[in-house]
Amino acid sequence: MATTEGLEAIETILESEAPHLLEKKIQTRRVGLPELPNLNGEKPVLRFAPNPNGPLSFGHSRGLVINAQYANDHDGVLILRFDDTDTTVKPPMLEAYESIPREQEWLCGYPAHRIVIASERMDLYHEHARKMLAGGFGYVCTCPAEDFKEHRVGMTECPCRANSVEDNLDGWKRMNDPEGYQPGDAVLRVKTDMTLKNPALRDWPAARIQTNAHPRVGNKWRVWPLLDFQSAVEDHLQGVTHIIRGKDLMDSTRKQTLLYSHFGWEYPETIYWGRVKVHEFGGFSTSQMKKDIAEGLFDDWNDPRLPTLSALSRRGIKSEALRSFWIELGLTQKDIAVPLSTLYSHNTKSIESTAPRLAFIRNAVPLVITGDVERSGNIASHPSEDLGVRSFSFEEGVWVESQDSGKPVRLKDLCDVDADGNVESIERSDKRPIIHWVAGGSPATLRTAEGQNLKLEEGILETHQLPVGTIVQLERIGYAIIEEEGLLMVHD
């Protein structure tokens, strides 16, 4: 038709028959996070569940930011849950129960609506373990780990699987009895199907015996649930509607879904994100950091070289920057490597307008200024915001960086000088480089965290009355935070 009668004819027909087909859709770029699936107008219940074996770090912040943002956007509930059921491999750290809620509030901008501590809810997990045994969809397995691995790989059932409900209930008693099974002797398993395609799902373990004292509840309990069981039961009890987590936990979802169908529960919506690597942070783990601090490699959890939230905060990284950083990365399942400069650019946006300018001269050399120029005065602390003024006086000499000396330059906000320091013009007269300078000032050290090293740079800092904790912009260098003992670089 288009060839015989032309496009206009088609347009005319469409206009009268179906005008909506002619409307141009306007391309819109989605901002913020994608819509939460299957919300159906309900208020979502989300949770973030760290192991309190140390303070929160950069790696935790993604889960916290995303969950908190969704909860906030939809007037929902954010649960902060301590998954502290392991006393052996990654034992809980008592201080973390205090620091994590504090760090969570700093990062998210509001406190979690509910705090749940798994070790205080052990009776509920035991209750569900008994229900599982009584319902015949769980069993006590006394096979050595290596033997069970063979069953898992070979798709064969272990002998314990055939035990009666009575046998299992008895086995459960013996697991809980200090005189009975010892750690490693027996484990509670969820009965799934040994011929399942995915080997990870075959009769997975739900609880084991641990005799190490728990820092909060001591030796009150002997049988402790594993993550997949504890988390699954707790999510149901708390009415969690959406689980957002790393895709390394995909098999957990599948395991837990099998458990949910045994119990007759409905599994929450699940969303995953991929792995994020920040090259500059290297391969830090909570347990590794703990070890390094103990060995004196780092001062403490606030050491500026560490990627903990407390260290990041001390270094002048704002929680808003962390939030917009993660929200921009979104929820793709891709494994990504992000440079720290991306986070820094978000941070620049949140600190730029409130950071007073200050000059810091590294490799300082004196500059003798001759000629007609004001020997003292005031300069604005910020080029566009009203952050007051800083004053200078030539009485104690003028310093510039050695790389800037010996050539015609413009002293920023002051005057043009020639290579020898003779004043040539008060107004900017040509395109010569603009440099920063200090009149008077005092010695200071600028510390920069560079990976696992701490770089120290001596220099002369402009005199100022700014309080400790102020984030300043060192002209032509970058942002730094004023500390008791000098300057700590934020980023450039």
Add this chain to the structure above:
RNA sequence: GCUCGUAUAGUGUAGUGGCCCAUCAUGAAGCCCUCUCGAGGCUUCGACCCGGGUUCAAAUCCCGGUACGAGCACCA
């Protein structure tokens, strides 16, 4: 080995069949600036993993390949 997942500029990201010779940010380069090479403004650069298929039409759906990642713990 088995299972699962992902593939858009240097780095991230938008995009669910026609708005797309593809969005935005970051980065790099350059320009501007009564004044920061590192602040701000502007400009430019740069991508749909490969091969088939479905369709009038595919970055978008299907199949195969490749690459990368994850799980297969009595850790979380």
